[in-house]
Amino acid sequence: xxNPKVELREYLDKLIHRYLNIxxxxxxxxxxxxxxxxxxxxxxxxxxxxxxxxxxxxERTVLVELSMLLxxxxxxxxxxxxxxAGEHTAAVKPTRYNPNYSGGKREPIKPKEYRAxxxxxxxQLDARKDIIERIKAxxxxxxxxxxxxxxxxxxxxxxxxxxxDNDIDDLMEVVSSILRKHHSCLFEADIRMEVSSVHTVDTxxxxxxxxxxxxxxxxxxxxxxxxxxxxxxxxxxKSDKTVT
Numbered sequence: 001x002x003n004p005k006v007e008l009r010e011y012l013d014k015l016i017h018r019y020l021n022i023x024x025x026x027x028x029x030x031x032x033x034x035x036x037x038x039x040x041x042x043x044x045x046x047x048x049x050x051x052x053x054x055x056x057x058x059e060r061t062v063l064v065e066l067s068m069l070l071x072x073x074x075x076x077x078x079x080x081x082x083x084x085a086g087e088h089t090a091a092v093k094p095t096r097y098n099p100n101y102s103g104g105k106r107e108p109i110k111p112k113e114y115r116a117x118x119x120x121x122x123x124q125l126d127a128r129k130d131i132i133e134r135i136k137a138x139x140x141x142x143x144x145x146x147x148x149x150x151x152x153x154x155x156x157x158x159x160x161x162x163x164x165d166n167d168i169d170d171l172m173e174v175v176s177s178i179l180r181k182h183h184s185c186l187f188e189a190d191i192r193m194e195v196s197s198v199h200t201v202d203t204x205x206x207x208x209x210x211x212x213x214x215x216x217x218x219x220x221x222x223x224x225x226x227x228x229x230x231x232x233x234x235x236x237x238k239s240d241k242t243v244t
Contacts, residue, residue, distance in 0.1 A: 004088035009186050011081055015069070016179050016191070022065045023172060024195040029058035030165075031201045043209035054201075060143050066168075067139045069175070070125065070132050078175060079125065085182070086118045094185035106188055114185070121178045128171050134161040135171075 001007050032055045035044040044051055071077050085092060094114050095106035109117075125132070141147040142157040150157045176193040183191045214220065215227040229235050 001084070001088060004084070004091040005093060008081070008085055008088060008092055011076070011084075012179070012182055012186060014076075015078055015081055016183060016193075018065065018069060019172075019175060019179055020193065020195050022062055022069065023176070023193070025058050025065075026062050026168070026172065027194070028201050029055055029062065031205075032058075035205055040205070040209070043205045043212060046208055046212070051201075062168075063135050064139050064143055066171070067132075067136045070171075071136065078178065079122065082118050082122055082178075086115050089114045089118075092186065094182075095188060096185060109185060117181070121181075124174050124178070128174065131163070131167045131171055134163055134167075137161045138163070 032044070032051055035041065068074055069078055072079055074080065089111040092114075094109040096109055098107040101107040138157055138161050141161075142150045142154070180191055180193050183189070211227070211230075214225075217225070
């Protein structure tokens with residue numbers, strides 16, 4: 001590295017953005033599954049095939065992205081960043097907030113202490129190596145490549161390499177904690193490790209369900225409400241048709 005202080009910060013920033021995308025996809029996938037209840041399924045069924053495709057794609061993409069982010073073999077990964085940060089700690093110059101530190105400035109973290117922090121984080125990931133390997137196995141045998149055994153029997157990959165929601169959530173929480181900690185140390189600011197947006201699958205399904213209910217509201221229909229008009233591309237509403 002020619003300039004570890006700058007390069008490792010840029011590298012970390014890219015890793016954080018990749019993680020945020022993974023978490024966002026994971027949240028959208030979970031949202032779709034949460035609509036599979038007796039009181040909500042009607043809205044999901046309106047676009048059933050589409051949402052099945054979306055859920056299928058999101059689940060596989062999350063596994064692929066997580067595998068790359070946590071792989072020991074990728075040229076760029078969280079483990080690669082941690083090792084490089086440990087090697088160049090003196091140049092990186094991490095700091096932390098300490099209200100008792102003189103001058104009101106952030107307190108420099110000693111290289112030995114920062115390396116110990118990194119070693120502890122690598123140990124956290126090592127403790128979840130089995131989960132990471134199962135994610136990688138699913139990617140290699142059923143997503144990135146057409147392994148004959150799993151092509152002929154798609155359910156076999158779930159039996160041979162089981163993954164629970166708790167496994168994925170725990171792993172992502174560890175990754176989030178690591179990235180957030182280093183963002184604080186290197187960028188001198190806390191960060192919210194999720195994408196905040198009102199434009200989600202929940203919003204789409206809520207509006208879908210609301211419109212489906214309105215179409216069955218006989219009181220509105222008696223007053224002249226015609227739902228089919230609202231489905232036309234060029235309909236903008238007419239004052240003389242306004243429902244009061």
